Amino acid sequence: MKNAVVTGGNRGLGREVVRQLAEEGYRVVLTSRSAAGRDVAEAFRAGGLSVDFHPCDVADPRSIDELAAYLRETWGTVHVLVNNAGIHYDTYQTTLDADLAIVEEALQVNTLGPWRMVKALHALFSRAGDGRIVNVSSSSGSFVNSWPGTPAYAVSKTALNMLTVKLAADLSDDNILVNAVCPGWVRTRMGGPEAERDVSEGARSICWAVNLPDGGPTGGFFKDGEPVEW
Secondary structure (H helix, E strand, O other): OOEEEEOOOOOHHHHHHHHHHHHOOOEEEEEEOOOHHHHHHHHHHHOOOOEEEEEOOOOOHHHHHHHHHHHHHHOOOOOEEEEOOOOOOOOOOOOOOOOHHHHHHHHHHHHHHHHHHHHHHHHHHHHHOOOEEEEEOOHHHOOOOOOOOOHHHHHHHHHHHHHHHHHHHHOHHHOOEEEEEOOOOEOOOOOOOOOOEOHHHHHHHHHHHHOOOOOOOOOOEEEOOEEOOO
């Protein structure tokens, strides 16, 4: 059984990714800042799925270290990391009136959080030998397809895309595939009720990158299994 870690797994896309991976046979640790993640994991277990919970705030290095210690003690290896946790889809801002404290917070969670997670779990991936890291990104971070507004979110996702490229190069010798995925505009609390896609569609796009075969693409940006322009 392969081991997967999903950040921000208490609701929305993260929760659905946890469900889909567990139904595929992965043993999943659902992480979230909110203690509500514990109740979500318990509900999944009640339905026969192998889902555990551990608190993790990806903006807090100590919290990540505690998660890494737990994973070392309970599993010893990690095969999959889905960096899903994200904040501040700031449609109410432009670059000219942006609150830079919000921008900094977005960068801490959306960009540096995944970076911290990979650094903390790298040794556990190396033991597994066939890792997959999926960074949940957005076309708002694309130079080609972005749109007005959401400066904090867009800039943090653009930086996440570059982090994906750099990680893929640095982890290539470890047989760890690293890719960014745009799940599309999804009906979640962040995406809103007018979004065009059901949460299950967005999660399937993410799970596609989790299930890539050895020798599959790495350092790419994808949506529904197809390349997205940077």
